[in-house]
Amino acid sequence: MKLKSFLSASLFAAVLISCNQSKTNESGKDGSGKRIVIGSTMLSMQNEFVVNVSDEMEAKAKELGVELITVDAERSALKQVEQVESFIAQGVDAIVMNPCEVEASSPSVKLAINAKIPIINVNSETSTIPTAFVGSDDTESARIAMNYIVKKLNGKGNVIMMHGYMGQAAQIKRDKGAKEIIKANPDLKLLAEQSGEWDRAKAMSLTENWIQSYGTQINAIFAQNDEMGMGVVKALEAAGLKSKIIVVSIDAIPDALQAVKKGTLDATVYQNAKEQGGKAIETAVKAAKGENFEKEVLIPFQLVTKENLGEFLK
Template identity: 55%
Template sequence: MKNPKRFLVLLLFAFLLVGCGPQTTGSTENSEEKKDDEKIVIGVSMLNLSNEFIVQIKDGIEDKAKELGVEVVITDAEKSADKQLQQVDSFIAQGVDAIIVNPVETEASSPAIEKAKAAGIPVINVNGVTTAEPDAFVGSKDEESAEIAIDFIADQLGGKGNMVMMHGHPGQAAEIKRTDGAIEALKNYPELKIIAEQTANWSREEALTLMDNWLLAYEGKINAVFAQNDEMGMGALQALEKAGQNDIVLISIDAIADALQAVKDERLDATVFQNSTAQGGGSVEAAVKLAKGETVEKEVFIPFELVRKENVDNYIK
């Protein structure tokens, strides 16, 4: 070979042309094609899937996701804010396009919201608020549900009497706001008094025990019961029926299937309908828009509705 150095330079130049130029062009095209074909993936952390109303929200999420052709990965925080944070951490690691959080607690679930936002992933709160501000909220004004309940009790009792109130899990947004709404509404009825209030943690079983205790402690003094959700309302109903107390007014919130049937059967005086399907579906719609870089309303509120025997058939599926 007459000029080995020149040969090596030409060989190296040819290698660079073949190895680098076409590979860069092909890589860019493949990346864009993959991005266009990707299905939006939404991570979802639910408060507690042993609660019927929360399951209804989940169903609304799944139905809307199917309708919009997006994928949802649904997890159950089992009433643990720590577990909810772990689930959000996992969604961030997976690189989901958006995260929906059904908060366990107002304060304790806030770090999960903050982490999602810090990672640049849109986060939507459904059916519960946090101190940390999400990109969007879809739910109802829980104060309104309590105001409806207190107005109903006042109407049934002629504006005066003694009532007891069952609280949800302390620190959760619905419990805080339903309590605030009840206290505010009671200002309109100075002769309607709360003589006992305690948490039953959204639980039918705990509410049954609590109502048993109250019937013993306040024998003959209770005129009405306000349970902050239907699970507790149904527990209170069991206790009242067992004790033969048919003259005590009872109202609860959510309009789950058991409560609606009890209203129809004239066993439960009323429930307050909260549109779980609309909340779940609305959260997915917001998540998809945010994942696409579109703007959404910061807050979407779905009104509560009083359900009595006269209109219960409109709510039974």
């Protein structure tokens, strides 16, 4: 009797697992029963935040039972257009694009729409409106960062801004948001601004140049992403100036969170890679199936300081 009960329970568990697997796999198929294939072109797989978004896209695709083909645009809008052309030729069911540039990546959107393939922009934008956008309001992220600097400086001092890759939506919008706050605080002066191209090593070199030019005149540096923020911190530490200069950046990547914990980075602004990546794939799958989906999914930013760091550390 015990053996019979064990076999019955085992059979029931096997059937249950099989049903659950079948349900997952079915969700990844289109109306004709064919497995959905999504092409993904990412700005740069050398950028930690972009990799985090891509990893979440991969995880969500696996969960939903769809095939995801990911390629690296290597910061080249021209390469990105060619990659989208290749996806169209392969006959993918949907495309997710993390745009390299607002204007130069826009032809990719036009190509996909003309081919009647849904294209979802994730994390960054193009001037041509895609099928859907999943990301966050980059203007708001810069407002959050700069307002923190205003508070720490009591509204008075010299600020330097390090831009990301020029022409990309995040760079344009973070510039806009930061300058709104600077304009609203007349005693805050923008001492210098230049691009560090989202890159840690370039940010370190650029900061070294600023130290030589301005030295102790600098009261705060706003880096438009954490990769650059880490480069800024390293240069300031080497010059013995970190304790005198406030540094704030955006993304809340693991290195930045640890730097906030150590006190070398004053604050970062959390951008939710998990939500962006997951929602992008969910939206792409719905669009591929012809189901209803949100045309714009905006995920809020959050300021991270030592006070609330525990909420963001894994």
